[in-house]
């Protein structure tokens with residue numbers, strides 16, 4: 001990519017980071033949500049879930065909280081762009097001599113990815129302080145971060161695509177709200193795959209949230225995890241952490257492709 | 269630098285249709301460097317459609333437009349480098365400061381860092397924003413926002429400036445200040461197109477006006493030429509205080525009998541007007557009109573006679589063609 005493209009991407013990302021610095025409340029509240037979730041789940045559900053989940057419950061919940069943070073933040077990535085359009089700011093970008101309008105999306109994605117990863121690191125740190133750590137040292141941490149990054153990239157792409165698909169921010173917020181709950185609950189975020197009804201398991205496995213959470217959970221709670229270890233059985237087959245990551249990468253590629261297509265059409 | 273001969277903005281037979289609405293039906297004009305052109309027209313005339321097409325925010329159905337030689341449809345990137353645009357609403361980020369806004373704009377325009385900073389400072393100074401440079405845009409007054417918007421549009425030294433109602437929402441002082449800035453830019457050789465509803469703005473700023481009505485050019489020329497084309501005088505009269513069709517018909521008949529040209533009137537006014545040449549006999553038109561009416565047993569009120577204004581020329585050209593807004 002050209003130097004001009006990086007210059008315009010950098011300045012747009014700079015603007016988003018300025019926003020975050022001047023409105024830190026958005027990041028802080030985004031951080032408190034999963035921490036409160038985790039605390040509540042441990043306090044309220046620990047005993048009732050005892051026979052469902054083997055091992056410490058916090059080990060089980062931490063990946064869910066991380067995923068929830070990454071998923072939620074990235075699915076809302078497009079909302080500021082919608083406000084930009086409603087306030088006429090997008091027209092400023094559209095009449096600017098940009099090298100490639102993809103910089104609009106890329107800058108937004110970079111900002112969200114960095115902020116969300118930072119939030120995840122805080123949660124990872126908080127969990128570590130409570131004794132929940134990645135198994136397998138750097139490789140385990142690497143797998144965890146890659147899974148999170150893929151989730152962030154994929155759902156940011158989806159969100160940015162939606163932002164150009166919709167005309168008004170409340171339409172988008174409504175869709176995001178409708179999508180969030182089933183995506184989280186029809187995943188293995190809060191209950192293991194094997195506990196779900198047989199017919200549902202395959203579907204849940206196709207959910208990118210599940211594809212991320214399975215390897216994340218493997219590196220969090222299984223000391224002997226490996227890329228090829230079989231996870232829970234479903235009618236779609238028995239996934240491995242490696243297969244999950246590949247599935248997640250495919251999701252990111254499809255989401256990126258779709259989003260770029262929407263951008264091409266709507267910003268032409 | 270004065271006006272140069274080569275046109276910097278060129279519109280040829282521009283057409284645009286939305287469903288069944290013809291927003292632009294064959295608009296053509298040119299603007300030279302150093303020239304200010306006012307685009308005047310009632311609501312729905314197609315001003316914004318034209319401006320959005322010129323600024324590559326949308327595409328024309330047919331016809332073409334060139335900015336500094338770059339076709340806006342075929343080569344939008346080159347066109348975007350050549351024009352600066354400020355829309356009707358100031359499109360600023362209120363969380364940023366004035367100088368941050370300019371830094372942002374400089375990044376979009378790919379100015380080198382050093383140049384961006386010096387040019388930003390220069391513009392802030394020139395537009396009276398130096399003191400407010402490090403304050404959030406949120407705290408700016410309407411006039412300051414407009415000026416910052418304009419500074420952003422000018423940052424990359426465009427040769428063409430396209431403005432949609434630049435002084436809307438500004439008080440008198442702020443408007444005068446803005447006009448002085450724009451006049452200065454024109455003296456520097458920038459070609460300026462501005463859509464406006466403000467006749468005073470057009471009179472004091474524009475070298476030429478294009479009157480747009482229902483997507484067509486209903487008249488063009490300098491304010492003086494447009495006024496002269498209407499005639500030497502505008503003569504007004506009414507029969508009763510409430511508007512009535514038969515009074516209107518009577519007045520039109522009177523006007524025609526005296527050799528004037530009835531002007532289209534507003535449907536909710538009892539007053540009718542005609543454009544008229546200088547009288548050969550040196551009498552005033554109001555006397556002649558009163559006399560002619562008396563011969564027919566009609567008493568006229570609200571008799572008046574004045575030199576045509578740009579607004580008269582505009583109303584004559586655009587009324588009737590205007591969309592029914594009420």
Ligand SMILES: Nc1ncnc2c1ncn2[C@@H]1O[C@H](COP(=O)(O)OP(=O)(O)O)[C@@H](O)[C@H]1O
Nearest residue numbers: 286289291309310311312313314315316317318
């Ligand atoms: N996006 C649109 N869809 C349908 N009709 C439109 C659209 N934009 C403008 N129009 C119509 O085109 C005509 C010209 O509109 P516009 O260019 O906004 O006029 P102006 O700016 O002079 O008030 C109007 O009849 C308007 O209703």
Ligand SMILES: [Mg+2]
Nearest residue numbers: 312315316317
């Ligand atoms: Mg308009």
